[in-house]
Amino acid sequence: MSSKDIDQVTGVETTGHEWDGIKELNNPLPRWWLWTFYGCIVFALGYTVAFPAWPMISSATTGVLGYSSRADLDTDLAAAKAAQGDLLTRVAQTPAADILKDDALARFARAGGKSLFKVYCSQCHGTGATGSVGYPNLNDDEWIWGGSIEQIEATISHGARSPTDPDTHFNVMPNFGADGILTTPQIDVVARQVASLSGIKGGEATAEGAQLFADNCASCHGTNGEGMIALGGPSLNDQVWLYQGTLDAIRSQIQQPRHGVMPAWGTRLGETAVKQLAVYVHGLGGGQ
Amino acid sequence: MTTQNSDTLADTPDAQTYDVEAVNSATRRQPLYAPRKKIFPRRASGQFRRFKWLVMLVTLTIYYVTPWIRWDRGPFAPDQAVLVDLANKRFYFFFIEIWPQEFYYVAGMLVMAGIGLFLVTSTVGRAWCGYACPQTVWVDLYLVVERAIEGDRNARMKLDAGPWSANKLMKRVAKHGIWLLIGVLTGGAWIFYFADAPTLLHDVVTLHAPFVAYATIALLTATTYTFGGLLREQVCTYMCPWPRIQGAMLDEHSLTVTYNDWRGEPRTRHAKKAIAEGKPVGDCVDCNACVVVCPMGIDIRDGQQLECITCALCIDACDDVMTRLGKERGLISYATLNDYNRNMALAMGTGKVIQPSRVRDQLTGRLVDAVKRTDWRSIVRPRSLVYLLVLVLIGLGMLTALALRSPLSLNVLHDRNPLYVELRDGAVRNGYDVKVLNMTPQPRQVVLRLEGLPGATLSFADGGSETAGPIPVTLEPDKVLPLRLYIRVGHEALPSSPVPFRIVVEDPATGLDRSVESTFEVPEQRR
Numbered sequence: 001m002s003s004k005d006i007d008q009v010t011g012v013e014t015t016g017h018e019w020d021g022i023k024e025l026n027n028p029l030p031r032w033w034l035w036t037f038y039g040c041i042v043f044a045l046g047y048t049v050a051f052p053a054w055p056m057i058s059s060a061t062t063g064v065l066g067y068s069s070r071a072d073l074d075t076d077l078a079a080a081k082a083a084q085g086d087l088l089t090r091v092a093q094t095p096a097a098d099i100l101k102d103d104a105l106a107r108f109a110r111a112g113g114k115s116l117f118k119v120y121c122s123q124c125h126g127t128g129a130t131g132s133v134g135y136p137n138l139n140d141d142e143w144i145w146g147g148s149i150e151q152i153e154a155t156i157s158h159g160a161r162s163p164t165d166p167d168t169h170f171n172v173m174p175n176f177g178a179d180g181i182l183t184t185p186q187i188d189v190v191a192r193q194v195a196s197l198s199g200i201k202g203g204e205a206t207a208e209g210a211q212l213f214a215d216n217c218a219s220c221h222g223t224n225g226e227g228m229i230a231l232g233g234p235s236l237n238d239q240v241w242l243y244q245g246t247l248d249a250i251r252s253q254i255q256q257p258r259h260g261v262m263p264a265w266g267t268r269l270g271e272t273a274v275k276q277l278a279v280y281v282h283g284l285g286g287g288q
Numbered sequence: 289m290t291t292q293n294s295d296t297l298a299d300t301p302d303a304q305t306y307d308v309e310a311v312n313s314a315t316r317r318q319p320l321y322a323p324r325k326k327i328f329p330r331r332a333s334g335q336f337r338r339f340k341w342l343v344m345l346v347t348l349t350i351y352y353v354t355p356w357i358r359w360d361r362g363p364f365a366p367d368q369a370v371l372v373d374l375a376n377k378r379f380y381f382f383f384i385e386i387w388p389q390e391f392y393y394v395a396g397m398l399v400m401a402g403i404g405l406f407l408v409t410s411t412v413g414r415a416w417c418g419y420a421c422p423q424t425v426w427v428d429l430y431l432v433v434e435r436a437i438e439g440d441r442n443a444r445m446k447l448d449a450g451p452w453s454a455n456k457l458m459k460r461v462a463k464h465g466i467w468l469l470i471g472v473l474t475g476g477a478w479i480f481y482f483a484d485a486p487t488l489l490h491d492v493v494t495l496h497a498p499f500v501a502y503a504t505i506a507l508l509t510a511t512t513y514t515f516g517g518l519l520r521e522q523v524c525t526y527m528c529p530w531p532r533i534q535g536a537m538l539d540e541h542s543l544t545v546t547y548n549d550w551r552g553e554p555r556t557r558h559a560k561k562a563i564a565e566g567k568p569v570g571d572c573v574d575c576n577a578c579v580v581v582c583p584m585g586i587d588i589r590d591g592q593q594l595e596c597i598t599c600a601l602c603i604d605a606c607d608d609v610m611t612r613l614g615k616e617r618g619l620i621s622y623a624t625l626n627d628y629n630r631n632m633a634l635a636m637g638t639g640k641v642i643q644p645s646r647v648r649d650q651l652t653g654r655l656v657d658a659v660k661r662t663d664w665r666s667i668v669r670p671r672s673l674v675y676l677l678v679l680v681l682i683g684l685g686m687l688t689a690l691a692l693r694s695p696l697s698l699n700v701l702h703d704r705n706p707l708y709v710e711l712r713d714g715a716v717r718n719g720y721d722v723k724v725l726n727m728t729p730q731p732r733q734v735v736l737r738l739e740g741l742p743g744a745t746l747s748f749a750d751g752g753s754e755t756a757g758p759i760p761v762t763l764e765p766d767k768v769l770p771l772r773l774y775i776r777v778g779h780e781a782l783p784s785s786p787v788p789f790r791i792v793v794e795d796p797a798t799g800l801d802r803s804v805e806s807t808f809e810v811p812e813q814r815r
Contacts, residue, residue, distance in 0.1 A: 028322040030526055032519070103750075128705030139709040139717075238712035239779075283749065285709060285719060285774060 084108075092272040096149045099279055106279060113280025116273055120265065129284050133244055134260055139284045142240035145169050146229045147288040153278035157266030160232070165264035171232045176216065177255030186212055191251040197225045197237040202247035326448065327521060327585040329431065330441035334604025343419045344428055352473075355480035359383075364765035365729030372482050378766070384690065385766075387727060396686045400679060407675035409537040411667040413544045413622075417530065417597035423523050424597060426474070426516035427583065430467055437463045441580055467517040468509065475508030521584045525595050535594060540625040541669050543662070545598045547578075547589040547620050548628065550635035551655065553642045555589075568644050571619050577609050578602035578620055588620055598622075616655055623662040630660045696734070697725035698793050700804040707809040714779030718808050719749075722771040724793055726763035734795045735760050736771075741789035741808055743781025747774045761793070775808060783810060 005014045007025055014023040029037075048054060051063040062068070087108045091099060099105050118127060124135045131137035136144065145155045155169060162168040176182045182190065193209025194217070195202055214223070220233035227235025234242060243249050243258060266274050281287070359369035359382055366373065371380040379386040379394075386393055408415055417424065437459050438444045447456055479501045480488055491497035492505075515523050524531060538544065552572035556562050562569045572589070579587050581602060584595045588602045606620040635642045649656055703719040710716055726732055737758035738744055747754040749772035763769050773791075777783070786809045794801035 028319050030522070031321040031323055032522065033526070034321040126705075128703075130706040130709075137706075137709070139706055140711055142712050235712070239710060239714040240712050285717065285749065 088272060091275055096153050096275050096278050096282075099275065100149060100282070106283075109276045109279040110283055112273075113276035113278070116269070116277050117280055120269065121277070124262075129281065134242060134258060136242060136260075137240070138281050139286055140240055141286045141288075142235065142238060143229065143286070143288070144227075144232050144234050144242070147282075147286055149278055149282045149287065151229070152281050152287070153274060155262070156277050156281070157264065157271075157274045159264035160262040161259060162262065162264040165267070168264055169232050171220070172259060173220070173253075173257040174216075175256050182212070182216065182254070187251060187254050190216065191247060191254055194225065194236050194250050195247050198239055198245065200245055200247060200250075324522065325585070327583065328441045328444045328448070328580075329583045329601075330580040330605075331435060332581040332601040332604045334607055336600035336604050340419060340428065340599065340601075344425050347420060347422075347425050348429070352477050355477065355485040361385075361729045362765075364731070366484055368484055370481060371484075374482060385727065385729070387725075390693075393686065393690070396682065396689075400682050400686070403675055403679045403682065405534075406537060407672060407679055409534050410539065410542055410675060411672045413538060413542045414531070414534050414596070414598040415543075417524065417534065418599040421530075421597075423515060423528070424599065426470075426512060427520050429470060430516045430520075431583070433466045433470070434463055437466075464517070467513055471509035471512035471516075472505060474512040475505035478508055479504050521595070524584065524597055531594055531597075539671075540629070541667055541671070543598075543622045543624060543667060544592050545588060545596060545600055545603060545620065546592065546623040546628050548618065548623065548631065549589065550628070550631045550642055551644070551647055551659075552589070552619050554644075568642075570642065570644050571610070571615055573609070573613065575609055577605040581605040615653070621662070624666045627660045627662045627666055634658055634660075694800065694802060695727040696732075696793065696795060696800050696802050697727065698791070698802040698804050699723040699725070700791050700806050702806050702809070708811060710811060711776070714782075715776050716782055716810055717774055717776045720773040720775065720791070720806060722773045722791065724761065724763060724769045724771065726765065726767055726769070729766045731765045732763050732795055732797065733760060734763060734793045736773075736791070736793050738775065739790040739792055739803065741775070741777070741787065743777050744789075744808070745776050745778075747776070748772060749774060758794075777808065777810075783808070786810060 012025045015026045017024045050065045052060050054061040091109050099109050125131050129138040158165045158168045160169040189209045190212040192204040193213050196205040220231050225236035354370050357369035358367050369382050377388045553570040555572035555574045557574045559569050586595045603620045607617040610617050635647045701721040708716050735758035745754045745756050786807050790803045792803040
């Protein structure tokens with residue numbers, strides 16, 4: 001092994017390593033390759049100086065360029081905010097009804113409202129704003145407190161029966177059964193009268209029922225049960241029911257009514273966010 | 289590496305000597321790197337050189353002129369024949385306009401390019417490398433400049449070896465200056481494929497173009513100058529994977545540039561003397577003309593090798609010599625391994641050495657008729673025909689798809705949450721996100737209607753009244769129109785279970801229509 005081991009075919013020296021008769025040639029590197037390799041080493045060293053690299057005990061070297069991914073994120077977020085800045089200001093300054101007339105602004109407000117809705121509203125109204133028993137569906141054309149953009153905005157801003165907002169929508173349906181205003185047979189008669197307005201099974205219009213309805217219900221729910229938005233009296237002559245449209249449910253609601261509470265979001269989220277939410281909810285298909 | 293106990297010195301019996309030589313002694317040390325040996329290819333002339341000039345002219349013309357070709361698409365689309373419009377996500381190629389979702393056309397082109405590579409390589413070998421590869425074309429272009437300034441091979445070698453002088457400095461500055469200029473023009477032409485060429489040229493010259501345009505020019509200038517001027521054959525030998533891939537696709541029926549040693553050997557520079565001595569003499573006069581013209585710096589007489597790009601300049605050089613010597617051309621020629629082996633067997637007969645007398649007529653000196661000459665029959669075989677067939681089939685398939693593609697398209701997405709909405713009057717409403725794609729550069733009027741959903745009325749979320757009939761919709765040229773569609777079915781007509789139906793868009797002007805099936809969902813308790 002003292003002499004060079006020369007490959008017969010190529011005339012090139014081998015490294016002496018052999019696998020099943022195949023020997024590794026010891027060709028020198030091309031010069032450009034070598035310099036590229038050196039270049040990479042120099043670059044790598046420079047990189048570790050310029051950028052955070054060397055691990056220390058509790059952190060790492062910060063690098064002379066002062067780069068950090070956190071600062072990068074802050075910059076990006078600030079840039080994103082700045083990009084919204086003008087639009088957000090315009091939303092703040094434009095009345096909700098006028099936002100609807102401006103396509104670009106409405107699209108922006110709706111997108112913002114959609115994400116706000118997911119965070120603040122979906123817990124009660126559902127992610128698709130379909131609501132559930134006791135929580136209104138916001139997609140349909142039934143609005144207890146009104147379905148115009150201004151009315152929706154007011155409802156979101158001040159809430160319903162909110163203890164924190166003096167301007168909140170407020171009404172209370174009397175405890176007709178529990179407080180002894182009507183007797184149990186009377187409740188049954190008037191419940192059947194109400195059910196008959198929208199063709200619910202078990203509904204029956206009677207003279208007594210009509211009289212009871214006119215005396216006790218019409219002042220808030222309207223002469224024909226068409227509802228009264230100013231007082232928040234839901235309409236009783238349609239197919240949309242907050243507490244289910246069955247005879248039992250109607251009876252129970254007259255006996256001892258349930259009342260939902262919605263927080264006043266105006267003070268918590270601010271006027272601009274409320275406006276975005278109103279635009280979003282108005283655009284779900286039921287807005288008037 | 290040591291051999292122990294080889295010898296013992298008589299005077300010092302306890303000390304041993306070893307039969308060893310230091311691995312890294314100065315005499316044995318390998319250089320850490322191998323410096324490049326410069327190649328000074330001599331100018332060749334002949335049929336292949338002429339063909340290569342032609343290919344170079346055609347390819348460079350295509351590259352530089354294409355972005356400037358105009359193609360009228362009306363006022364709503366760019367009038368550049370070939371344009372990759374990244375900002376608007378459109379690709380224009382003459383009468384074809386491709387949207388991003390039709391990227392499968394590009395995939396199909398790539399598949400065709402792959403099969404085309406198989407076909408070309410299996411028949412005519414590394415033709416891409418030798419003629420059409422940008423590296424080859426641009427190196428040729430750079431060599432033209434080099435020859436014009438520094439002269440041909442000998443003058444260049446002399447200049448290179450000589451000391452620095454004003455003349456040498458001037459020539460070098462001029463050469464590299466023009467090379468850089470070509471690089472700038474190369475990079476400059478590239479960017480015109482991505483924006484309106486005249487506008488961009490104006491912007492570039494007046495320094496108003498976007499930064500990315502200048503960065504692209506700078507990058508391509510650097511790569512063109514480095515690859516075409518400085519690295520040259522090293523790109524093909526060390527950097528490019530193509531020779532390896534192509535080498536694996538060659539077989540004994542593929543054309544390669546071949547030194548026909550069955551007629552060339554034994555080579556001699558003193559043919560007359562050898563003949564007088566009665567020695568066998570081949571056609572090769574060992575003039576090295578084939579070596580001096582080679583841009584890859586190889587000797588084709590060593591046989592087919594990785595470095596050979598089959599540019600065929602050695603064929604031109606050798607044919608020139610053979611013609612002048614009054615011998616038959618084709619000592620170096622395009623040949624298949626099969627034909628070569630047959631001729632080799634003919635030349636050797638039963639022996640182990642080449643006998644020139646077996647392939648040559650003794651009286652006329654012409655090659656005998658038994659010699660197999662490579663022609664088109666040598667390369668046509670089932671494999672190449674299958675490649676051709678596949679290529680044609682895919683091409684026809686793509687053409688058919690292109691011819692049948694609709695310039696009007698429709699996408700429909702039913703709302704998932706809520707699936708349906710119950711309304712006050714007992715009606716049920718479903719919401720749909722509808723997208724109508726107008727893939728023509730003209731505005732068009734279409735109507736949207738329903739099929740198979742009786743009693744339904746339509747309305748759009750952003751206004752407009754409800755209607756049972758078709759709704760007219762205006763489509764902007766070359767745009768997607770997103771629509772928020774509500775379909776409402778009244779209490780009386782309400783189906784008892786979800787019903788499938790079709791949403792249709794129709795262009796009354798052309799009669800073209802597209803439809804998509806969707807479902808109308810109804811509440812559970814109504815079923």
